[in-house]
Amino acid sequence: MPGDVNDGFVWAYSQHGGYTVKTGYDLIVQGKMETAGQISPQELTRIELKKRVWKIPTLPKIRMFLWRVISGAVAVADRLNSRGLGVDPTCRLCNNGVETINHVLFQCTTASQIWADVDVALPARVLQHSLEENVAYVFDAMQDLSKTETVRRSIPWVLWLIWKNRNSVIYAHVQESLERLLRVMFEEVEQWFELNKVQPTRTDMNTRLEGDDIWRPPEDGGIKCNIHANWRNAHLHSGVAWVARDQRGNVLYHARDAITHAPNRFVAELRCVLWSLSSLRDLGVSRVTVAVDYHEVIEALKKPQQWPRYRILLEKIRNLKEEFDSLDFEEEKILTNRIARDIAKSVLRDGRFQSYLALGGPSWLHDRIAGETIRSDV
Structure with a gap:
């Protein structure tokens, strides 16, 4: 447009004209869909799960971990070998099966025990499913009212605990009691929800109501x-x-x-x-x-x-x-x-x-x- 303003770059895919990671990512996804004609059901599931991650009430570092899990960006043997590192693919916790993300979080005997101890028993048919299906299963469990509120709240921390325990055993050669780990985890969950609970006092509410309509x-x-x-x-x-x-x-x-x-x-x-x-x-x-x-x-x-x-x-x-x-x-x-x-x-x-x-x-x-x-x- 003619005028006294210098020329500049405008990103056409955002309201303000500036580039954002979100609009860039959305454009890439759209491009993949147009190139492939139709996005695969697995990729579509992955995208929906990523959207759910950011709405989960938990620590930011756990949300980031869950996003990496769904993206396949967790350093397990299977992923390292896909990058040419040539490590032993066998799970070092149970020595039974290839160490994939799905195996570590859901199929390994240690993971299965932890899920059972928090009263989220994973049916055998679920364990055989893909990573996306298993993540969706435990995400859905967070809305399952048949489970206690404590269990529903704890599910993101359980996934984080399984991963931390795996790293502690493999790299630090330390195996703590699962009973103690779970006790500490439940305490952390309770503390987090207590600290993040909004409970305005009556005085605060009255002040807000009285002040909102004043010019x-x-x-x-x-x-x-x-x-x-x-x-x-x-x-x-x-x-x-x-x-x-x-x-x-x-x-x-x-x-x-x-x-x-x-x-x-x-x-x-x-x-x-x-x-x-x-x-x-x-x-x-x-x-x-x-x-x-x-x-x-x-x-x-x-x-x-x-x-x-x-x-x-x-x-x-x-x-x-x-x-x-x-x-x-x-x-x-x-x-x-x-x-x-x-x-x-x-x-x-x-x-x-x-x-x-x-x-x-x-x-x-x-x-x-x-x-x-x-x-x-x-």
């Missing part, structure tokens, strides 16, 4: 400008509005307008920021805090280099920012941005496409503005 005023000497862009789809106009208030909550100005088609809400919101800043500059405002209830917009305004797709709009905002003595952006809750939201919604809802800039607040929202002013003084 927070700006610092003395500045004004706070709440903005909103009411975007519905790429084919309709968007309603935009801003409301500027002082530290006592009094409305100094408010404005409304309709902007032409925007491809998404993000662009509409950035254009709303530009419009509101231009208006405030023309009014001679020098110190302002712009409040937005769209988290991604706040992130883009704080770190524009990470949103190259929208660099032209962000560069325009940056240039406007230099014309103010003080300009900050803060994230506003939807609940406390309702005045600006209602004014913006009135554009499409009531067909109010004529723009305006007015002193004070709109009469039809007078009572709500007054109510927020009273609460902000409390």
Whole structure:
């Protein structure tokens, strides 16, 4: 696009235009599917299991271990030999069978004993299945209400314990009592869930409920400008509005307008920021805090280099920012941005496409503005 902004790279497969590992991985998977015509059932199962891993309530290191297990990236004899290392393929714990990931975690006699001791007996038919099927079986067991909560919670730690015990025996030549290992494991599980349990006190809950619906005023000497862009789809106009208030909550100005088609809400919101800043500059405002209830917009305004797709709009905002003595952006809750939201919604809802800039607040929202002013003084 012509302009004063330097050319740059944009990653077409993310919202912000910057590369992320997730979008890169998704693109590779999609490419494999298109090349092969159809992804294999085993690979599809593997992908679904990887998605489940990151939702499992456990330690981050255990989640990473489980991801490596499903990816086949665990250093057992079978995997090492596939890389040309030429090690003895026999399992060194039971001396019975090839040491694969599936064998170590499910088929080895030591693993079977540990699973039995935690009351997750693996049926013989399960043991003969593939690694993906066995992992899916124990993942499903975490939702099996016929088992105790302690057992369901412990399953990720059991897999980790089996692996750690195998390494301890092979490399450190130490074999601890399985009974003791399991006791320590259960204690760790209980402690982890206790530390990660959210139990807000009554006082905390009351404070949160009382504070969530309160509009927070700006610092003395500045004004706070709440903005909103009411975007519905790429084919309709968007309603935009801003409301500027002082530290006592009094409305100094408010404005409304309709902007032409925007491809998404993000662009509409950035254009709303530009419009509101231009208006405030023309009014001679020098110190302002712009409040937005769209988290991604706040992130883009704080770190524009990470949103190259929208660099032209962000560069325009940056240039406007230099014309103010003080300009900050803060994230506003939807609940406390309702005045600006209602004014913006009135554009499409009531067909109010004529723009305006007015002193004070709109009469039809007078009572709500007054109510927020009273609460902000409390």
